[in-house]
Amino acid sequence: MSIQEVIQTIENRYPHQPEFIQAVKEVASSIGSAYDSNPNYAKLKVFERLTEPDRIINFRVNWEDDNGNVQINRGWRVQFSNAIGPYKGGLRFHPTVSESVLKFLGFEQIFKNALTGLPMGGAKGGSDFDPKGKSDNEIRRFCYAFIRELHQYIGKDMDVPAGDIGVGGREVSYMFAMYKNLTHEYEGVLTGKGVGFGGSLIRTEATGYGAVYFLENMIAAQKDTMVGKKVLISGAGNVSLHAAEKATMLGAKVLTVSDSKGTLYDPEGLDQTKIDWLKEQKAQRKPLEEYVQKFGGQWLAGEKPWQFDADVAMPCATQNEVDENDAKKLVEHGVKYIVEGANMPLNIAAIDYVREHQVHYAPGKAANAGGVAVSGLEMSQNSVRQYRTFEELDQQLKNIMKDIHDNAASAAKENGYGDDSYIDYMSGANIAGFKRVADALVAYGVLN
Numbered sequence: 001m002s003i004q005e006v007i008q009t010i011e012n013r014y015p016h017q018p019e020f021i022q023a024v025k026e027v028a029s030s031i032g033s034a035y036d037s038n039p040n041y042a043k044l045k046v047f048e049r050l051t052e053p054d055r056i057i058n059f060r061v062n063w064e065d066d067n068g069n070v071q072i073n074r075g076w077r078v079q080f081s082n083a084i085g086p087y088k089g090g091l092r093f094h095p096t097v098s099e100s101v102l103k104f105l106g107f108e109q110i111f112k113n114a115l116t117g118l119p120m121g122g123a124k125g126g127s128d129f130d131p132k133g134k135s136d137n138e139i140r141r142f143c144y145a146f147i148r149e150l151h152q153y154i155g156k157d158m159d160v161p162a163g164d165i166g167v168g169g170r171e172v173s174y175m176f177a178m179y180k181n182l183t184h185e186y187e188g189v190l191t192g193k194g195v196g197f198g199g200s201l202i203r204t205e206a207t208g209y210g211a212v213y214f215l216e217n218m219i220a221a222q223k224d225t226m227v228g229k230k231v232l233i234s235g236a237g238n239v240s241l242h243a244a245e246k247a248t249m250l251g252a253k254v255l256t257v258s259d260s261k262g263t264l265y266d267p268e269g270l271d272q273t274k275i276d277w278l279k280e281q282k283a284q285r286k287p288l289e290e291y292v293q294k295f296g297g298q299w300l301a302g303e304k305p306w307q308f309d310a311d312v313a314m315p316c317a318t319q320n321e322v323d324e325n326d327a328k329k330l331v332e333h334g335v336k337y338i339v340e341g342a343n344m345p346l347n348i349a350a351i352d353y354v355r356e357h358q359v360h361y362a363p364g365k366a367a368n369a370g371g372v373a374v375s376g377l378e379m380s381q382n383s384v385r386q387y388r389t390f391e392e393l394d395q396q397l398k399n400i401m402k403d404i405h406d407n408a409a410s411a412a413k414e415n416g417y418g419d420d421s422y423i424d425y426m427s428g429a430n431i432a433g434f435k436r437v438a439d440a441l442v443a444y445g446v447l448n
């Protein structure tokens with residue numbers, strides 16, 4: 001079956017899964033020549049196998065709210081591929097979670113994990129549970145109930161979940177406690193745990209910091225530096241605020257952050273005091289808008305941050321937050337680099353537009369792989385019951401992000417996607433990630 005026929009089959013089989021179809025098309029758009037270069041890929045139906053998850057576990061989660069009422073949510077774990085290591089990928093708690101969203105995220109995760117060079121397969125999971133407005137006790141009861149259902153399908157060498165939107169250190173710790181309680185095993189089954197009981201230093205910072213390290217490599221490839229670059233960031237969560245922090249540390253000027261209510265614009269740029277205040281404000285679930293009374297700047301209710309002159313844009317909130325109109329605004333406002341901190345924040349039309357306009361564009365599967373890379377390091381630390389220092393891990397993160405950058409750049413150039421002046425990171429990342437997993441599948445024969 002050709003790649004085009006695989007896409008057609010998926011569109012016919014899953015017409016109600018637009019996010020998943022979008023993610024498959026994005027990968028398919030650039031792996032053609034690599035696919036044709038090895039006849040075994042078609043013979044062994046490698047792309048067809050990679051677009052159908054190994055299995056999807058789907059379950060009901062009953063929990064009790066503070067008023068004693070029984071609440072019911074849906075839970076999933078999409079175990080997509082364990083061709084190159086145990087299933088690995090985050091858990092998302094958000095009302096928009098569906099099978100389509102988790103399949104897109106799990107599919108992306110296969111290639112992202114392959115790009116890190118570490119032995120990790122691809123998976124994703126979560127629930128349509130909405131943590132917003134819930135008390136700490138409700139969150140705890142939900143996490144216990146969720147993992148009580150999921151625990152039998154995960155394990156340190158089988159499937160190792162982590163956090164994502166709505167799931168941070170607190171939630172991972174509750175889930176880890178319940179897993180330990182149910183199984184009587186103290187093992188590295190979840191990453192993103194508290195540092196005192198097996199968690200890795202720098203995991204919280206890793207995705208945002210890693211995305212900025214990737215950006216630094218892109219800028220260096222154009223013989224330029226981060227110093228003085230104006231940066232627009234969306235989101236005000238884990239990825240966004242750590243991206244803002246590292247970009248500021250490296251001498252860039254971060255002008256915006258945002259959330260589901262609107263955008264905060266500070267023409268003076270953020271500094272560490274402002275970033276610490278933002279972290280605290282979001283941790284307490286208080287409005288971003290209050291920043292303006294304290295530090296100045298502007299609050300733009302209901303607006304996105306893509307309307308200001310800048311050199312760099314880092315969408316770090318959620319999927320499909322940048323459409324073609326937004327892409328046009330970014331180009332008009334002089335943006336030369338787009339680095340995806342979030343997963344699939346640009347839709348296909350936006351990606352096409354920015355690439356046609358020679359904007360240097362780094363897809364999430366390469367640029368935001370720092371989080372899962374440090375999770376991979378947490379798995380190895382747990383296996384040998386060791387801790388590494390913040391500085392050691394930061395250096396490893398930097399090295400991994402440089403390797404991902406360089407591998408994507410070489411794969412792009414080798415396959416005719418760009419040259420030194422314009423590197424097509426999307427094609428390079430898709431090809432490098434795909435080849436690593438596809439070669440494993442070929443070596444296995446017909447089994448996954």
Ligand code: NDP
Pocket residue numbers: 163164165166167207234235236237238239240258259260261316317318319321341342343368369371372
């Ligand atoms: P958080 O929950 O910490 O933060 C998400 C932020 O995005 C919040 O500020 C939220 O606003 C905002 N947001 C969510 N939906 C929308 C929307 N529709 N419009 C505008 N703003 C929105 O999540 P993370 O920072 O962990 O994750 C962000 C992205 O990064 C996701 O795509 C995730 O999959 C990806 N990612 C995360 C990794 C990690 O290590 N955490 C690793 C790799 C990728 P509000 O507070 O108002 O809800």
